[in-house]
Amino acid sequence: MVQVVFEKVSKAYGDTVAIPGLDLTIESGEFVSLLGPSGCGKSTTLRMLAGLEQPSSGSIRIGDRDVVNLAPAARDIAMVFQSYALYPHMTVAENICYPLKKRGVAKADRAIKLAEVAALLQLEPLLARKPGQLSGGQQQRVALGRALVREPSVFLLDEPLSNLDASLRAHMRAELIELHRRLGKTMVYVTHDQLEAMTMSSRIAVMRAGELQQFAPPDEIYNRPANVFVAGFIGTPAMALAEGSLADGGGHLVVHVGPLAVALPYAAAARPAAVTVGIRPEDVLVGEGPWQAQVRLVEPTGYETIVALDAGGLALTARVPGSNALRVGETVAFDLRRERIHLFDKSDGRRWEPAGR
């Protein structure tokens, strides 16, 4: 059981700094997702962990060893690539056995391990085929098999599901979750898909432009995003964000956003001058309430309807259960779940919580 620690890890390409300084500690047995938009440095981070790229400075520890100067082969890791990277000229069986061969495992033992992995991932009928003859989902399982066969300390997965179609992706997500539960190994998973991160991880590391934005369990990321970026990035449909200010409304906090003045059940003590206000769609209650808004767009999804509202210039999104009769141009009343309104200090984008929350 091994811990993975990034300490002051930086990466620069010539004059461009991709990652200024990363500090991240992944506990043994965790499933951690590195999540962020493309170019945020998540893949680079993973590759540095794998040894496929060298950090410009800092140390990376797997267990108690600093691995920065070790070749990938010496790090006791396994990796599943986005492209699967299966060896095209080898059969499935040879692909899976390759890591064992490289470690000098005897032929008989190789066969045993191959059988175990093949049974686990239902690869038995495919063993004699070449990667070119497999479907995307099958290739993915072979790549997984090749990673599993060596029983390494840490598993690295670089967007392994992004090349699969939606239904297969859902299925594989479930399989990966089950695999992690069964093996209990430390897994580091790179993805740009928040659904994957949210459903699979014990903790999510949200990254942007090479910097760590927040490293926390999924529900904390969702319910208490650390800054404006995380708040807007996580959650579909996205959280509505708008400029606002805080005021003292006779002892309790009042937040002014757009034309609304929303009283919050918190003390009005020390507060930032300007804030960014965030409201998730499920916290906008359409039907009854003190405010009015015009319906701009109606998107029925079957289970619910996503409604875009315009409250006097303030753009909000709401989720309304069921398919209802709202029409574009209609005016509706709405309310907000006061205690679920997110506030971010406008000066640095960081989350601000009033005393008592």
Added chain:
Amino acid sequence: MPDIALQRSGLSRERRDALLGLLLIAPTVLVLGAVIVYPLLSAIALSFQSVYTPTLEGHWVGLANYRELLGSGGFWAALLTTAIWTVGTLTLQVLIGVAMALLLHQNIIFRSLARSLVLFPYFLSTVVAVLVWRWLFNDLYGIVNHALMAAGIIDAPVNWLGAMPNAMLSIMVVGAWKFFPFVVIAVLARLQTIPEALYEAARIDGAGPISRFFDVTLPQLRDVLTIVILLRTVWDFKEFDLIYLMTGGGPVNGTRTLPLIVYQQAFGLNQMGMAAAYAVSMMLVMLVFMLAYLQRARKAAA
């Protein structure tokens, strides 16, 4: 394996990697250094000497070779001849090459056989090509003369290789025949990557076949043609085998290109130093051309 040894050496991974890379390219560098760089420098050094080929004895003469070269009519005449030959055969190569590529791109019957037949001349030995064409051009027994006479185009056999401008035209034709497949292969490969959707869009916009060629095909071929023309120009310019074997430079130096002069100087007149001077001058001309061409191409692409 060398990389494992490097691993134990204690150097950082980046350094180790770089060293391995250098190790892998070392044989190449050594060989190229020995058989190209060193001889090239020697050639330049040679050009400042006068060396008698059979005995290989020589002495320094400074710029005398170059002065003689530039002053003699021979160099300039050969330069002109080389230019004429290059432009002539290149034009034929490109025109025929592009045309054949366009035709072979279509779904003609027995297409692979047609392709094979068209491409084969390029892979043939120049010796064989020359022998065949000299036989074809033979004034007494060659089929070219016979066919033309039978068709009534000429009355008497033509001396294809022994008179000017016939000799120049003949080598241009043979050069075109031998080398145009290079153009075909390159252009055909490029044609096959042009998305069908572009032509469909053009057709919907009302473009006929001719304007489809000029508006869709040709712009797509631009990069390939730029490179192909550069390469073929350089290679045609320095072509020795074909001209030497077809006409030997004759009649009366009518087809004596710069490469031929170099050879004649070195092994005919036994003047290796002078030959080197001609060779270096030839290289300079090519270098100037290449730089000018690349600059123009870069500007055009920008």
Added chain:
Amino acid sequence: MKKRPAWIVSLITWPIVLVIAFPLLWMLITSVKPAAELFSTSPTLLPKAITFEHYARVLQDTPFLQYFANSMILATSTTVVVISISVLGAYSLVRFAYPGRETLASLVLFTYLLPSVVLISPLYLMLVSIGLANTLASLVIAYTTFALPYALWLLRSFMAGIPQDLESAAMVDGASRMGAFVDVVLPQALPGIISTALFTFILAWNEYLYALVLVNSDEARPLTTGVMTMLISAFNIEWSLLMAASVLMSVPLIIIFAFFQRHLTSGFGAGGVKG
């Protein structure tokens, strides 16, 4: 692509193809025509009689077989040497980072375009001074001057097309850098290596100038210069023998072309034309 054959285009194209192929067909026809037919003043298109006497004479009465053997040894040796060196060199240029790499790549390109005539004098001097004049070894050395840059350029393109992920996976799986090269890159590059080897073989087989300058004894003479010297003298050109010799000389090329055409032309797409 259209499924229906393009009949009209075929009607235009095939005559042109036949015109282009005619010289070679004529060579074949000439090589089996009896001498009498050959030297009549009204030559026939198709031979009235077929004879293999010219072939027999070439094979039995001339050093042709010696030259053929020389060419074989020469082309094969050159190919082996060039491929060994260039496979490693191309890999280095494509997958490693070290100071001077780009300069090296440009230099390789430059040598690609160098005229052989520039090098013949100094190479001749060099080979004489190390005592290798007039040997097949001298030709192998000389042929690498143009074959190596070409092979490097081709292989570089082929190798650049191999996804880097494969080597990364191999290294994570436990292979060393060179282990990944042998296990993954070489098998993937095999079509490219075959193409390059065939190209090199053909280049070496067809080379004339260096053979002309560096070798003038029959023991070491390859076919290109051999055929020209043995059958062409000041007084007589033995056309019938020459045509037969030409056909025989081209046999390896025909075989390679017939079976490996795809390999040969893919080389152009990948690297022969890229700048």
